[in-house]
Amino acid sequence: GDPAAYFQQFSFVVSGPLQVPALRQAWANxxxxxxxxxxxxxWADRDHPVQTVRHTVDLPWTFLDWRHRDASRRAQDFDAFLADDRKRGFDLQRA
Structure with a gap:
């Protein structure tokens, strides 16, 4: 199927210093x-899909510090990052 199906991206602007450990912990929570x-x-080798809920999952986390780049370069790199992320898509078989 389409790797972008069921896939939503969002971004937000943080004003002030970013507390990376606190943000990561908030997502873990x-x-x-x-x-x-x-x-x-x-659904592999099954007649019907089976939904599973994991007790715990690993939080995928990527931190990119682009503060040293000019605004134009940040915008280009961000657009490229989002495009690559969409290409990776969303795997319904992974929590």
Missing amino acids: ALARHAVLRTAFA
């Missing part, structure tokens, strides 16, 4: 709190 973020579907 969201994963722990909301089962839908730990849900996967398996």
Whole structure:
């Protein structure tokens, strides 16, 4: 299927210093709190898909510090990052 199906991207602007450990912990807390973020579907060798909810999942995390780049370069790099991310898509078989 289409790797971009079920795939949503969002971005936001943070004013002031970014507390990276606190942001990462907040996302880890969201994963722990909301089962839908730990849900996967398996359908290989099955008649019907099976939904599974993991107790825990690893939080994929990428931190890119582009503060030293000028605004034009940041915009180009951000657009390229989003395009690459869309190409990777979303795997419903992984939580």
